Amino acid sequence: MMDTKYTRGSEWRKWDLHIHTPASFHWEGRKFNSAPNSPENTELVDEMIHALNAAEPAVFAIMDYWTFDGWFALKRRLGQAGAPKLEKTVFPGIELRLVAPMDGRLNAHVLFSNDIDDQVLHDFRTALNVALIDRPLSDYSLKHLARQVGEDLLRKKGFKKSDVDSSDETALLAGSTVAEVTCESYKQAIRSVPDGLALGFMPFNTNDGLADVKWQEHYAYVLRLFDASPIFETRTPALWAAFAGVETDENRNWIGDFQYALGNIPRLAVSGSDAHRFTGEPGNNNRRGYGDYPSGKATWLKANPTFEGLKQAIKEPAKRSFIGSAPPKYLLVKENRSLFIDKLEVLKDSDSVLANSWLDKTELSLNHDMVAIIGNKGSGKSALADITALLGNSKQNHHFSFLKENRFRGKTGEPAKSFNAKITWVDEQELVKNLNENPATENVELVKYIPQGHFEELCNTHVSGKSNAFENELRSVIFSHADHSIRLGAYDFDQLIEQQESSLRSNLESLRSELHKINWQIASVEHQMTVEVRKGIEGQLIQKKRLFEEHIKTRPPEVSEPTDELSPEQQKATEKLVSISAELEDLKNKREANQEELTNLAAKRKACRSIKEGLEVVNRAVQQFTSEFGADVKLLDLEIGNLIKIEIDNNSISDIEEATSARDTELKASSQQLDLDEKYLTEQKSPLNAQLNAPHQVYQKYLDQLKLWEERKAELEGTKESPDTLEGLKYRKEQLEQLPSRRGELIGQRRVLAGKIFDILEEQRKTRETLFEPIQSLIQNNALIRDEYKLQFSAELSTTIDQVSSKLFSIIKQASGEFRGESESLSVIKDLIDRHDFNDKESVLSFLEELHSKLEGASKNEVGIASILRKDRDAHEVYNFIFSLEYLEPRYTLMFQDAQIEQLSPGQRGALLLIFYLLVDKGNSPIILDQPEENLDNETIVSLLVPVLSEAKQKRQIIMVTHNPNLAVVCDAEQIIHCEFDRTNGHKITYTPGAIECNMINNKVVDVLEGTMPAFDNRRIKYH
Template identity: 35%
Template structure:
């Protein structure tokens, strides 16, 4: 635990710097001895009151009395009591009938003894007093010349009252008040008295706003009026309410003068009084140590360190989100600890605002950041201290010797040993940006880092989506899926259509090759050769034999019977062919019916799924989706056709089956047997002749088959038709590629619709960025949603055989050529995508390597088991084009930024845009940033971020902590001579001990800022 009085650093407290005591010239405290009731009233002030300024005009007696009571143990609730002197300057406002004097307050440090104020300041002014102009003759005529005391001021008042006509004396106050109000000093005389070495750096000044405002703005007074207020450190007012204070502050700001306006009670009465100027009626909160140095800090950060109102938002925010603010880290030794290893042994309180961990290199700064992150269940394990090369080195096992616990503002407490790994399944209670992670993204945006940062982008975008627009979803991915599911299904349907087109295109492309044409020509030539050989093998004609009449009659009868059988055979053959056609058609109808019935079942299931998926929409829209979408199905019509086909199929199979007695197949078999028997009954000459006729018939049938028809692909005419059809292939191919191009259009259009949903989702965060810009440059930080190429190069090259000739031959050369194609094309428009597809298609059809432009076949370039249609499905399906969120800096994407620009973007992203309210821990945010960027971007971003979440930064440059006005400084020092003991000293910037540590670190390291300027900045602010 730090030995400083206020180890938590700067905290919000109420400061009332204008309180009058019962010793004041003017007061309304009741009773003959009002001091006890006054002290009790101070002791019962609300607990937020910690600092009061005792102001009894030009007297110090009341301050002494209050100090005396404090020394007795009273006023334990008040941390600081400051002496304040109130003077009247010789500048007047109002009309000549009612002049007001400018009130000038000097707030002395509590380190200045009251006697020093009396002797070295008040006494030094004695010879400098002047009266109001209308009464200056009282001094010049030597009617009054005295050291100001209550008695002498009362005498002066009587002289003033006696100097006016008797009828006007009723308009005057009591002599004591009149004497004081008309006793004035020049500003020069006051400033001269303050130049004493006793007061160097130990006083602050304030001007009363109300009386100052009475001075008229004219040619004679404008310079004096501005000099008075601008020369003071603060402006005091006793406002009726915070709104009145704000109005007064705005008038000062609009007038271009000092607007460091503090509300004070100007209490002259107890808190129970009904008057405005009473104890406790002060709205000023100051975020600082309750010390004089804490008050001095207001000179540099008045906007951030002063709040006037009922309660600062920061206090209410922390109370409402008490589980999001760490309050204390405690270290313990485990049973494994060795005596010689001390390391961590202290407890460190944590401020709920901006905490800066400083110290020289290698002194335990990052150790504290790593441990805080571990205790906060960070998912980022890029620790610079808790890793196997340092504290978790397996041989020493130091990590097992210590445990730490974190206590949250809510009172919840979590404990871990320092050897415990990061638990990715635990709820992440802090956001940690370790230096290794920042460096890895700044120097090399690897795919793993891209994925991690994409996840961060989505979380931040989702944090800006209004609760009403989240539709009950818990992550951006869930919301995107919900909003785009139907569009993705539409894309899937289009891709399925595309696959069918690609199969047809590949079929045509296979036919358009020269090899295919040569194959057809060769087959035609073979058929012609067969025809020629067949013609040469035509049966030799055998003359019909001559017989006697009796034999002739028998032969004719036999031949006629054979002819009848042949005719009957031909008739049966035709009937059998008809039955075969009926059977073919019946089988086809049955198969089609079964497919259709299955498709109907699928349609019903799809509709059922549609109904289920629409159930939430039904509730939201308050309607029955089954009344919106109906499906009428009549399966009976399909079953009727199928049953009819089943009957025809059975009849046809029966007719074609020889085993059935009366079937067509059995009949033709019988006829052929009969024909064979008749042939045997003929004599030899007639048998030969009939055999010739049968051979001639068979030859003619074969002849006709070889010549064939256009429909018979295996015939000469069929082959000639095929060759002729090749001339029509270009037109057919063009028609199919046009259909494919149209499908690509539809797919890209659907992806643009997805993109539009992405744009709607990031619009709130872009609005937030524009509204809270940290730079005067417009649009310096931009969110985009764009269609990006993801996985195309790897996906295509996985299908390509890099050893085969083609544009993408060669492992490295092919990859570079394909990358160049991707980088040189625009994927944000459909025209750009279509052009890209044409380029890739051309590279697949022609070898585009240097010195080549030879036509190549796609199939020859592919790996085994990869078909051309597979590649086309990948190329034209556009699955590699996906909507993606992108963060840009000055219109440049992340991967095109320099390390410094990338670091700046990432820090502003986490500090400014990230709406998550868990603690943010950043290790060395200033790395990779130049001085100007730190001053113009990083510092404002840190100041803005600490308004809404706890920020903890580790820095080698403590000047960053100073210019960011850190609420708490934790100085880290490693004592290697004492068991590697890490000493953490915590407190506010304004604490003198912390100031010295800051300067020591600045002198001991090369700061990111110029060392001389940095040291000057610290000393200027803190001394």
């Protein structure tokens, strides 16, 4: 049978472990008479039951002085027909007074299980030895003591000797007032109670408590009582913490000695009402009723309201007890009801034809702290996690291990589509989904599901650089911790970076643009330095020299000017020919002048265009500045016009453009006319030549041929500005000698620019580093994260092999030198990355130079890298990629115990992520963990996971699937859900929930443990 009474597991409840009944001699009101079943006594017990039910605490302990009569009266009445129903848990107990080395008196309590047999209580009472008379405790002994003590003592306590001697009632009251039992009999009596059903309970700094004993003088006495008492009473927070083993600012200087006195075993500290009446007077701290705690110092225990629950609280006092108005987690749930899951239900459709039960009629009330789901392999643990994640709109549905196609959803969606699940939050909001349905991508994620596959995916892709998912998780958490003064309206991390780094990115873009120009020049120079280009120029020069020398040989043979007389007509023709030649020469000079001016005009027009484009760039930059910083300037109550002024006047440029255009048209028209004039003059020469005599005709022909020869000679010879002429080729050859020096200058300029680009990236890194100062401060204030885990955020400039190689090898071939072969090429890149620190400028520049050198080395020892380029790719593409540092970016990462995430084992990476999510992530929605202990040994589970899970559950609900029940035990999970899959009975999955202190759950935990792995050392104190 399932224990359905406390299926939600351990919950915070008020406990009042110090109340009195009308059987107490200090009772304020009507007391029990000597007839147990009298109507008066029955009425009083009924009144007590009603008072217990009406009071806030869920658990009470009766602590009447010297007697169990109040407990017996309650128990007797509850067994009678017609008795009121007691809705609370009540433990029997007794308040005593011990012989103590002190001026006052020392009270002591003993609390018993409510299942204890009456005879054991009688035996316990008789085991106590009343001092002075050396008799077992009994009503007779108390009366006898009163009649034995001196008259002075009786008078001091308000009694007359004659009254004590004459009245048994007065003698009993007097004896109860003055009696003390020996400390040894008190301790022995507790030990004699079988099965641990009695618990020593000492007041400490409450009335007549152990704190009044002078420790230094009676240390051994105090230690004996410390040893016998798992429970102490105090209302002081610093003392509660000291007993529980929790260090605070108030107890830091003495908690070590205090715990040493306790044998380094934490104790449970409680604050009881010490009520001597059923109902108190509101506002009167001295007239308290049941559940009226002095000064509001209520006792809260997180446990089942059972004796086993109390013992569990004793084992974990720091986690399971609180003194004050309400525990922080209790208030957190109360104030954030929409963030905690209250109930999970699964039902099969009423019209389903499925014969098997599967999850039908599953109904689970979930604890708001930690829920541990345990069971053997294949018992339905992941089903519960997947269903909860589904109903919480988790984005991790691709990692579901139960609700997936080849399992519960099958190929057609069956049997999943026959089941509907409903989740109810503490605020009573409900969400229903069919188990074959996935959350819509636009739905708000209400839970955080971290399945094992998600751990591995995030870590592995982060280490390999194939995904930014982990980086994005870090960014999201960093942004969540950023103060509003830093966010300045940004709604996510990317927008925040956009705001903060816009000027840096503009500078980066400008530097990279400048670098690209230099890389183009370098690639051009390297092309000219190739053997092919040199040989080409030398070949052209040889050919041009040959042509020139051949042309020299073709100089027309000299013809002397004839000396014979010319006729007047011939003389006139000769003079006219000389004039035409002069005019033609003049036309040639004018044409050359026109061409020179046209070239100059073209340069001017290009200069005008460049200036106008440059002015437009400046104008756009000013407009962009105004747009980006206008709000900031306005925030400072400044006028942007007073900060930046620019006046662009294109009129003068336009005037020059118009003038050059007009002049260009004029010159072209002039050149056309010159062509016409030349044609006309040339046509005139033939008839004039015909008028000359033969010698003069020969001479004139010679002159014409000589002129053409000289023009051709000048054309072949050329100038250094004419690249395809003899002089031009000579000049180009001379330039080849200067190219190495020019290349060196350009490479130097490139190195400087690459350094400046690194400086901008470093500024970006520092800017982003400031963003995680709030989260780093959180880490510094958390001793667990700071000292034990040494968790650190780090903003680093980093890259990966893939980031470098994927782009680089898309441009170059992997077929020569160190880059011959795919794996060899990757190995080169890996070695370079491993050997360089990308957060150090000189190391980065060294990386660039080494990589460039290796690329050149693979280029058949030629200058440049042309020979290793893929088809239709250019060297400047490679240089732009490498030297602009496109692959280098500021990235967030985590350091864990002084190690980079890349250096951790898979299990440690998972633990790191868990620590990150649970302690650093500011999210407060429920978190569902699937096998967080995967790949971790038991020691690591204890040292890493247990502390972080214990701390995380203080601020959110945790639902954890584990194959290792040890984890549930050592984490002190508030609720354990045991899973069982009966394949022979309709494939029925049964979930049995409860607290670890519940015997049935305890047994199931042990059953799973016995079938799996060895227990922890502290298992014996966790299991009953």
